[in-house]
Amino acid sequence: MNEVTLIFGMFLATFSVRYLLFAVAGRVHFPPWLNTALGFVPPAVLTAIVLPAVLMPNGELWPSLANPWLLAALVAAAVALVRRDLLTTILVGMATFMLLRFGFGL
């Protein structure tokens, strides 16, 4: 496969999606309800990425505390709720995951 064409194609697909609304930003004004709706975008999108990743790490639903992805995610969420500090959340979450996975061999 021609890597140059592949990368250029992927660039166009990525950049056009990101730039389209920026390009016309001076001319579009959203109705107020749409602005409210867009405020829900970050948590909705991020949750839709994370939940399948931790509940279905191998492609099948695994809702058990023996699932290290899920258990470490719950620990990270608890840390985030208490501390509200991103760096602590990431470090504790990763440490928990590594410990479960390689310390206890889950």
Add this chain to the structure above:
Amino acid sequence: MTTTDYPLAERRRQEFVAGARATIPLIVGAIPFGILFGTLAEPSGLSALGALAMSLIVFAGASQFIALGLLTAGAAMPVIIATTLVVNLRHMLYAANLVPKIRHLPQRWRIPMAFGLTDETFAAVSNRYLQQEDSRELHWFYLGSFLAMYSNWVLCTALGVGLGKMFPDMTRWGLDFAMSVTFIGMVVPYLRNTPMWAAVIVSGAMAIATAGMPHKLGLMVAAICGIAAGLSLHLLKRRGEMTKHEQPAVKHGEETGG
């Protein structure tokens, strides 16, 4: 340069540095992810140079991983490019969210900002916009966040390509969990009211329900359902408040478009 330029230049420099600094935690989460991309490239059939070029030119973490998966599966090039487009549709939601903040900027700013519109920079920047009323110089904050994220992504890809040659089994270490844990840390601060909880719960449940859809389309379906749930609850709560006070609570003219 007049005397009034100096404080402005200083303000811009401060915003730039603040943007880069606010992105550091997100970079910590992205490091394992970038390294993993580099290590996976060659086993998936993408050359070392191709992996670096992809990080430099495409700069879209999730799409780059999916492209590797599709390359391994032997997918045709149009399929990979179309999938990239679909996976990146969420960035259009991000762009829509930022439109009111970038309206005053010329295209020479909007183009690099669009190129740098990742999950992480969007999170850092929208957090800043929430905290600060005056957003005229915040594009410097954006630039700081974008360049910190970008240089880290390219460096980690290079590091991963090198490490992948040394430790071929690195791909099974679970480094991809770093992205999940970063996103969890990004979502939790939003959970301050019922509509936000509703958006997150509906979106998460729908993401599981639609996980079988091709090309990660379920991601968009789930996000839109979550947004709809949050918006409905927000509007219902508002209506409830209005009837309680027996008078229309028109704030900033927000009710006019509903």
